[in-house]
Amino acid sequence: MILPIVAYGDPVLRKKGKEINADYPKFKELVANMWETMYNAHGVGLAAPQVGLPIRMFMIDTTPFSDDEDLSEQEQKDLDGFKKVFINAEILEETGEEWAFNEGCLSIPDVREDVKRKDTLTIRYFDENFKEYTETYDGLRARVIQHEYDHIEGVLFTDYLSGLKKRLLKGKLANISKGKVNADYRMRFPAQKKGR
Structure with a gap:
């Protein structure tokens, strides 16, 4: 089932996610719904807070980046089929x-900005079968993980922008939270009047 993606301005996007275990209600169904939601929106990552759940779970599939001809053959290979759930x-x-x-x-459609992040990360996580891993990633795989990880920490990519960039985007972000944006996927807007 395709879930609505929560738009900028919703308090759930600012909450630090809570840990979960294998007893989380309808867990397998949630994972399946999140994959379906992510692919429907043509995303390469989706975090639980983006579907309104303040829990420490996100998923990524970097396959769309593997077509990028600017990348080395090895980078393309690393990105192709790199699909994981992080809990x-x-x-x-x-x-x-x-x-x-x-x-x-x-959660912030029609806004794209350059963000600086470190190249390599080491992360400990559980997969969807609650098997534990500690792994190191670099390049675009690390970048997508860092972006989604920020979501479970209550951080958005716009937080990394300069004060000037934030001021320039203020009106656009306010409009997104009111639903004044064209997204080709289902969204839930925090500042939209009820009953419209």
Whole structure:
């Protein structure tokens, strides 16, 4: 089932997610619904807060990036079919050079900005079968993980922008929270009047 994606301005996007265990209600159904929601919106990542749930879970599938001809053959191979669910994730370390990449977010449609992040991360997490892993990723895989991880920490990519950029985007972000935006997927807007 395709779930509505929560728009910028909803308090759930600012909550630090709570850990969950295998007894989480309708867990398998939630995972399936989140995959369906993400693919329907043409996303490469989706975090539980984006569907209104303040829990520590996100998923990514970087396959769409694997077509990028600017990337090396190895990078394309790394991105192709890289599909994972991350539960109760904790980034243990971020290292390497900071680099800028143009990011967007399903909760903030029509806004894309360059964000600087470190190149490499080590993360501990559980998969959808609650098997534990500690792994290191770099490049675009790390970037997508960092972006989604921020969601379970109550952080949005716009938080990384300069004061000037934030001021320039203020009106656009206010309009998004009111539903004055064209998204080609279902959304839930916090500032939309009820009963319209």
